[in-house]
Amino acid sequence: MGLSGFEVSIERPTNGGGLATEDMTLSMGPQHPSTHGVLRFVVRADGEVMKEAIPDIGYLHRSIEKIAEKVGWHGFIPYTDRVDYVAAMFCNHAWGMAAEKLGGIEVPKRGEYCRVIADEFCRIMSHLISVGSMAMDIGAFTPFNHAIREREYINDLMEELCGARLTFHYMRIGGVGWDLPPGWSEKAVAFLDRFEPLIDEFDDLISFNKIFTERLVNVAVITPEEAIDYNLVGPNLRGSGVKYDVRKDEPYSIYRDVEFDVPVGRGELGTLGDCFDRYIVRMREMRESCRIIRQCLKQIPDGPVIAKVPRNFKPPAGDTYVRVESARGDQGWYVVSDGTAFPYRCRIRTGSFTAISMIQKVSRNLMLADLIAVIASFDLVAPEIDR
């Protein structure tokens, strides 16, 4: 079955002279309808109850970090889209911020506002997929379709803004690539007016449904200390009760100028830090993103959206570490420049990579169905894990 490197020792307990049982080793293989992307879990199970689920990653590795060293500062931005294609704007933003820090470039105010508007729309898009797939993994196929329907509306807005629906390549070093087209603000506000009641409808349909909550409550409880120890970030960390958000604690861009709350799990329907908390934090974050977008669209000043950056961009030698609050948490980019037009090294630290390392610990004595719920609640996306 291809267990190279995963030689698990099969236990054969004899239950004190009774029937000898054997653990079953399953491969929740790379092709599976539920794992979010191409992931593989080697599951050692005793019937339905798992002893352990060991993740096996690398099926989606595309050497993006190495490609950065070949294509140069400007050419790498489309590749950052592919680091996490579900929420691509954040990666664009992070690379732009890193290059600007190294090169000492200041982004005009309108450019920063455009960036934040795009970021928050992308957060809504990513959370829609996350809660939709979570519902689908638990068995309800309808909320997924509703979430994708709403995501299509945002896709249309993004298409008008930058020309693409998934791999945006919207941001540039020094600002953004295109200004808001005429009439876009009105369309965005019309969408938000339409969307906010639909979040409530989503809640009514699935979030507090008894069967759904029974599947998620008290499953895979992660205490705040454990969450910090295992380096969880984003909604996973906040679902465990730790109030840490890069937008509030180390604000970048114009997040100081907008008002928003950071939802934190409260253990309202079970224990603090269970799957339900992580799920409900994402639902609430969508509402906060709507607030941020409305404020940005009102406050946005006039002016250029991009600073003057030479086509042959050569930042001085040095390194920088940049963090953005992506949909999946604190994404860290460590970029080293050696003074040439090509970056020397780029290292991306993503939230999903550390979250998947926790699966092995969290999955002990869970049932197989719970493993699916846990993977969905961590909002793992394979491109982010493997890059």
Next chain:
Amino acid sequence: MGLGGYLRNLKEAVATIADGLAVTASHLVRKPYTVEYPDRLEGDVRIQDTLPFRYRGILEVDLEICTGCLACERACPIDCIVIDAAKDKAAGGLVMTRFDIDMGKCMYCGLCSEPCPTGAIHHTPEFEGADYSLESLVRRFVKAPAIAYKPKKAGETDPEILPVLERGMRYVGEFASPDAPEKE
């Protein structure tokens, strides 16, 4: 779990399930949202014609206004644009013998269309590019060796080139520029 908890479980189950059923029932009477591609929309409108001007579809090169500066070839991170241009005194300028874009490699990022001075290379709203062989994905734009375009300082006067140039400049003008005038 005492009797109170038991009955509360039952009540919550019934209430939340009934609410979910009501939401689903309300969807049954809503119109669907599907756009039945590849059928045309009302008025025989193709989907491609409803896409925004900035849409990054299949690349197209207007050779009449291409200046042969090779900025797009340099900008492409995947090296899918191959241009052969050589100075030819006899023909009086830069002569282009090859302008190939391998759409099989292209990732539709738009890095090529940004530095183009005239907007000769631009994305179109076309997205239907499926074909039966990899070779057919390579778009060859030079049918016969052509002289590169030289932008006229006093503005273009040729009536055949002018609309193409205007469209190209409009495409390039959509990109953000650091010296953009103050907008409303």
Next chain:
Amino acid sequence: MQEFVDGLIASGGVPAGVPAWVAYLGAMLVFGGVVVFGFVLPIAGVTTWVERRIMARIHSRIGPNRTGPAGFLQWLADGIKNMLKEDIIPTASDAPLFKMAPYVVMVGFVGAFVAIPFAGPLIISDMNVGIVYVTSVTALVVVGILMAGWASNNKWSLLGGIRSAAQIVSYEIPAGLSIFPIVMLTGSLSMQTIIGHQGWAPWDWHVFDNPFATVAFLVFYVSALAEGNRTPFDLPEADSELVAGFATEYSGMRNLLFFMAEWGNLYVIGAIVTTLFLGGWQIPWALADAPVLRTVLQFTTFFLKAYFVGVLVAIWIRWTLPRVRVDQMMTMCWKYLVPIAFVNLIGTAVWMVVFPHGVPLVHYVLAGAAGILTLGFLRRVRYHIKRAKLTRKHLSFNPLSTARVPL
């Protein structure tokens, strides 16, 4: 049907030297064939189309609308496609069991139609143990699913098969326990007698006879959904966990047989529920005297009731609710449904002792309460439409409409 054959023999329609049992056998094969090929299989097929269209509207999509008028021939296209597919039998699987499993499931499903009362005189065999026969035969699918899960030589299929065995066997108990109040009320197990004991009006149905019968209806419906492997109890074929559960290794026609059995089973569930609780084929007696017209009306009534309750409501529930986990499924059965079913049983028995002739007032009250609850539900639906800020131009009451929401 037995009277029909007897009449045929008496009037000389059957050749002289043929013994009666041969005539019965022949009639059984003919009628059974007509029912199976003319009714059951098309119903199972058309239900897939109905399900896909309803599911699509719930998802704000259109569903199949290209093959045939409004996509009606989609199920034929799917059937032909499945028949033409390569029949893959894994080399390491237990081939005889693997091949036999879909047929066992089909037998379990088709066998129930022998006792389904389509109309007053239209029933293949009105056995005096009718309802018990139906529940027993539908339990045969457990054997088939276990065979499929084991013979596939695939750990995921095995898990699916075992889950299904646990589920179906467990949910037989509350289903059976919920039948007994009705049997007590009627005093007979025969399907036609149970229907005959009810009237055509809603307040004459068994479901509104006494509060315990109403709860028994709900318990039976939930148990029947679980028996039919429908969401929220579709663990054996949980898409996102086990690929396709016990049917993972099946391709082509064998796969189709499994799922045809599942969709057709919905109709069986509807038929049983209608027979036991919702008045069967009863129509107002004054409506028609001509026997053919009366039979047609009865057939239509029964079909509509069974289809709406068994198929449409089940589809609606499937596309609303998520899936329960295995241990939650067992908890729900043994800790909730079984005690409630026992309470119903004893309650109905006590009710029958206290009110030997029933209480018409209670019938009217319960039927009225059901009506009021339905109206309240519709108000809640209206609330959801209003909250989503939808106006007339966003709504369409035509189930086959493909007009999309204005952009």
